[in-house]
Amino acid sequence: MNVNPVQLFDVDSSTFSYILVADDNTSAVIIDPVERHWQRDLAHLERLGLKLAYVLETHAHADHVTSAGKLVDVTGARAAVPSGCGIMPAEVQLKDGDVIRFGADERIEVLHTPGHTAGSVSYVWRGNVFTGDTLLIDGCGRTDFQSGSSQALYDSVIGKLFALPDTTRVWPGHDYKGQSVSTIGWEKRHNARLANRSKEDFGALMAALKLPKPILMDIAIPANQNLGLPHGA
Amino acid sequence: MNVNPVQLFDVDSSTFSYILVADDNTSAVIIDPVERHWQRDLAHLERLGLKLAYVLETHAHADHVTSAGKLVDVTGARAAVPSGCGIMPAEVQLKDGDVIRFGADERIEVLHTPGHTAGSVSYVWRGNVFTGDTLLIDGCGRTDFQSGSSQALYDSVIGKLFALPDTTRVWPGHDYKGQSVSTIGWEKRHNARLANRSKEDFGALMAALKLPKPILMDIAIPANQNLGLPHGA
Ligand SMILES: [Fe+2]
Ligand SMILES: [Fe+2]
Numbered sequence: 068m069n070v071n072p073v074q075l076f077d078v079d080s081s082t083f084s085y086i087l088v089a090d091d092n093t094s095a096v097i098i099d100p101v102e103r104h105w106q107r108d109l110a111h112l113e114r115l116g117l118k119l120a121y122v123l124e125t126h127a128h129a130d131h132v133t134s135a136g137k138l139v140d141v142t143g144a145r146a147a148v149p150s151g152c153g154i155m156p157a158e159v160q161l162k163d164g165d166v167i168r169f170g171a172d173e174r175i176e177v178l179h180t181p182g183h184t185a186g187s188v189s190y191v192w193r194g195n196v197f198t199g200d201t202l203l204i205d206g207c208g209r210t211d212f213q214s215g216s217s218q219a220l221y222d223s224v225i226g227k228l229f230a231l232p233d234t235t236r237v238w239p240g241h242d243y244k245g246q247s248v249s250t251i252g253w254e255k256r257h258n259a260r261l262a263n264r265s266k267e268d269f270g271a272l273m274a275a276l277k278l279p280k281p282i283l284m285d286i287a288i289p290a291n292q293n294l295g296l297p298h299g300a
Numbered sequence: 301m302n303v304n305p306v307q308l309f310d311v312d313s314s315t316f317s318y319i320l321v322a323d324d325n326t327s328a329v330i331i332d333p334v335e336r337h338w339q340r341d342l343a344h345l346e347r348l349g350l351k352l353a354y355v356l357e358t359h360a361h362a363d364h365v366t367s368a369g370k371l372v373d374v375t376g377a378r379a380a381v382p383s384g385c386g387i388m389p390a391e392v393q394l395k396d397g398d399v400i401r402f403g404a405d406e407r408i409e410v411l412h413t414p415g416h417t418a419g420s421v422s423y424v425w426r427g428n429v430f431t432g433d434t435l436l437i438d439g440c441g442r443t444d445f446q447s448g449s450s451q452a453l454y455d456s457v458i459g460k461l462f463a464l465p466d467t468t469r470v471w472p473g474h475d476y477k478g479q480s481v482s483t484i485g486w487e488k489r490h491n492a493r494l495a496n497r498s499k500e501d502f503g504a505l506m507a508a509l510k511l512p513k514p515i516l517m518d519i520a521i522p523a524n525q526n527l528g529l530p531h532g533a
Contacts, residue, residue, distance in 0.1 A: 069321045071304040073481055088302045092467055107478050114486040116467070234325055245340050248306055253347040
């Protein structure tokens with residue numbers, strides 16, 4: 068069954084958030100919610116008549132602040148985060164192979180996919196993979212700060228994400244070009260950075276990017292490691 | 301099964317387009333595609349590995365131009381449009397109760413829901429309804445030009461759309477507030493214009509709106525009645 072998430076967008080940071088609806092229509096999970104949209108996202112859950120079971124993060128973001136802590140406070144949902152990201156207040160610290168369950172019969176599998184950050188994970192659910200900034204449509208996340216490693220990202224994408232079935236739908240953490248969804252099969256054949264490229268070539272390509280530091284980085288990372296809640300509050 | 305469409309957005313006109321993916325992963329239908337995004341939309345179909353079976357329009361839009369004709373030319377898909385909209389080059393002219401089939405087992409039901417325009421239709425597919433500008437999230441389309449009628453819109457929403465199951469997911473033709481999806485149940489109880497309101501009240505409310513004419517109207521309507529293709533081309 069082609070079950071898609073509800074894809075939500077933040078224009079300021081070009082961030083995607085996702086609502087995964089349980090097939091029994093009782094509950095949902097949200098992935099990578101954005102601070103300024105917590106009311107929008109709660110309104111979506113309310114309109115759909117869904118209880119929020121989990122807030123998931125793919126990593127500690129450097130370019131926007133999460134609403135995870137706020138959503139947990141307001142709804143009583145649980146926060147589940149990658150164990151390698153230093154996100155301390157989260158109740159559930161995830162590692163590779165863990166399974167998150169919600170609704171009557173939903174299973175989200177955790178894949179540890181380091182490279183954009185050392186802790187980054189991807190989430191697999193009903194033929195979909197939520198890749199955070201590990202794999203983007205026709206691209207990938209940067210690997211030059213925040214414990215990033217182009218070698219690790221290459222291994223994560225080639226070894227883990229490209230090992231998923233070709234029809235798996237890829238839902239990225241960002242897009243800057245109006246793209247919304249892709250598939251593993253397409254990215255394997257066409258991804259401008261990763262298709263048909265050696266690890267050495269990829270390392271050289273990433274090293275040559277020389278990207279500016281995200282404007283919000285020094286605020287966003289510590290904030291996100293506290294689930295977006297004020298420190299000491 | 302909670303099967304959602306892929307929801308695509310045009311920032312300039314706040315228009316949603318939708319890709320409906322057949323469960324057999326062979327083919328798709330697109331609803332209300334926007335002219336400037338025809339390449340984006342084809343790229344989505346290509347990444348998902350889908351053949352375009354139909355291009356559907358909910359009505360002849362006044363605020364943006366469709367890419368339907370272009371998509372038909374490029375892909376060989378069929379255009380199916382409401383019979384009451386004067387969209388002449390479309391192969392399939394739809395009326396209330398018609399069913400559009402694609403993939404192995406997909407059925408889209410056509411509901412004639414006049415009011416925003418006399419020809420407007422909504423499309424029902426696997427627990428989802430695509431309402432065009434008849435029913436918006438917490439609102440509705442204008443009824444003051446282009447054969448619009450507040451009385452007809454009231455009857456369409458109360459009599460036809462609100463008769464769908466409460467859990468039916470509502471995917472509108474526009475949203476101006478960052479909202480993406482709702483349900484019939486929520487709109488029945490909370491829609492600011494239509495919930496718990498008499499036909500007389502609703503008519504008075506719509507008559508008092510005094511909205512400006514859409515900037516693109518005199519270009520968009522004739523263009524859309526030609527599926528967005530140049531006249532005489
Ligand atoms: Fe990131
Ligand atoms: Fe319209």
